[in-house]
Amino acid sequence: xxxxSQLQEQVNTIALLALNTFGTLQRDAPPVRLSPNYPEPTSxxxxxxxxxxxxxxxxANLVQAAKTFDALVAAxxxxxxxxxxxxxxxxxxxxxxxxxxxEKQLQAAEQELKQVQEMFNEAADNCLNLKRPD
Amino acid sequence: MAMATSxxxxxxxxxxxxxxxxxxxxxxxxxxxxxxxDATYPLFGATYTTDVVLPSLEDQGxxxxxxxxxxxxxxxxxxxxxxxxQLHILELADVLVERPSQYARRVEDISLIFKNLHHLLNxxxxxxxxxxLIHILECQIQRRKQAIEDIKRRREEAQRLLKESLQTxxxxxx
Numbered sequence: 001x002x003x004x005s006q007l008q009e010q011v012n013t014i015a016l017l018a019l020n021t022f023g024t025l026q027r028d029a030p031p032v033r034l035s036p037n038y039p040e041p042t043s044x045x046x047x048x049x050x051x052x053x054x055x056x057x058x059x060a061n062l063v064q065a066a067k068t069f070d071a072l073v074a075a076x077x078x079x080x081x082x083x084x085x086x087x088x089x090x091x092x093x094x095x096x097x098x099x100x101x102x103e104k105q106l107q108a109a110e111q112e113l114k115q116v117q118e119m120f121n122e123a124a125d126n127c128l129n130l131k132r133p134d
Numbered sequence: 135m136a137m138a139t140s141x142x143x144x145x146x147x148x149x150x151x152x153x154x155x156x157x158x159x160x161x162x163x164x165x166x167x168x169x170x171x172d173a174t175y176p177l178f179g180a181t182y183t184t185d186v187v188l189p190s191l192e193d194q195g196x197x198x199x200x201x202x203x204x205x206x207x208x209x210x211x212x213x214x215x216x217x218x219x220q221l222h223i224l225e226l227a228d229v230l231v232e233r234p235s236q237y238a239r240r241v242e243d244i245s246l247i248f249k250n251l252h253h254l255l256n257x258x259x260x261x262x263x264x265x266x267l268i269h270i271l272e273c274q275i276q277r278r279k280q281a282i283e284d285i286k287r288r289r290e291e292a293q294r295l296l297k298e299s300l301q302t303x304x305x306x307x308x
Contacts (some may be wrong), residue, residue, distance in 0.1 A: 004258050007212075015148060018223050018244070019214050022230070067221055073212045076258075077265070080205070082263040093272035098278045105285045118294070 003076060010069045017065055021058040027055070191253050199250045212254060219247045 001009070033040055153163040170294040174183045191198040199218075226240040 004255055004262055008255050045163055069216050070213055073209050078208055087268055095271055095275050101284050105282055109285050109289055112156055112182050
């Protein structure tokens with residue numbers, strides 16, 4: 001896949017990871033104490049540790065995805081538009097010249113092929129004429 | 135359901151009748167319509183123009199976060215947008231803990247950053263197209279040079295063989 005598509009994929013991956021991180025954290029969050037009048041809500045301590053580990057892994061994934069994005073951006077082979085247009089003009093001129101040269105060589109080669117074929121025909125005719133009819 | 139099975143497709147346009155004598159006289163039939171140039175045309179209910187240019191963010195009603203101008207330093211802008219995105223994600227996490235009812239603004243900011251990121255990446259595509267063209271031209275020049283070398287080599291070999299055979303013939307005759 002070309003690098004720009006990879007970058008686009010990476011952006012979408014970061015979005016998906018952020019979505020999943022917040023989604024799971026919100027879904028699995030223990031209830032919160034609303035006001036001092038109400039009693040403290042009961043929460044199992046085992047769930048908290050699970051959430052803590054889960055939060056660590058998901059956030060590590062998110063940061064890793066962001067680092068990958070940075071690395072891909074650094075690997076972009078960018079150059080100015082003017083340089084590219086100049087290079088394209090140079091290559092077109094070179095292509096044109098080489099095309100003419102190729103055509104010249106091709107024509108010369110076809111000419112020689114025709115000559116050789118004529119010579120061969122003549123030689124074959126001479127051979128036939130010299131051969132005694134049996 | 136019965137209507138759907140019994141309804142037929144619309145008939146083809148009747149222009150085929152104009153081409154009855156096309157084989158005998160190609161000029162008796164009308165020319166095909168010319169390609170549209172610099173015009174808008176409707177396609178499946180939506181209007182399109184022949185000008186294929188990426189619409190700017192303002193055209194889509196989205197605020198542009200990176201600076202405008204003729205030459206944008208794509209790498210720098212992409213990396214700074216990435217860092218801003220991470221900061222905004224952290225802010226969102228904070229807001230969800232402290233003031234959960236104010237999430238909407240943060241989420242909007244994050245989606246704005248994503249739109250800017252994608253727009254920047256899309257505006258890199260013309261550069262990629264030019265780079266592909268350069269690569270294609272280089273490959274073509276390479277192939278043509280190779281073909282020229284091949285032809286030269288074969289011609290020289292043919293000349294050599296002819297010379298040798300002439301020498302052999304002269305040797306026989308003499």
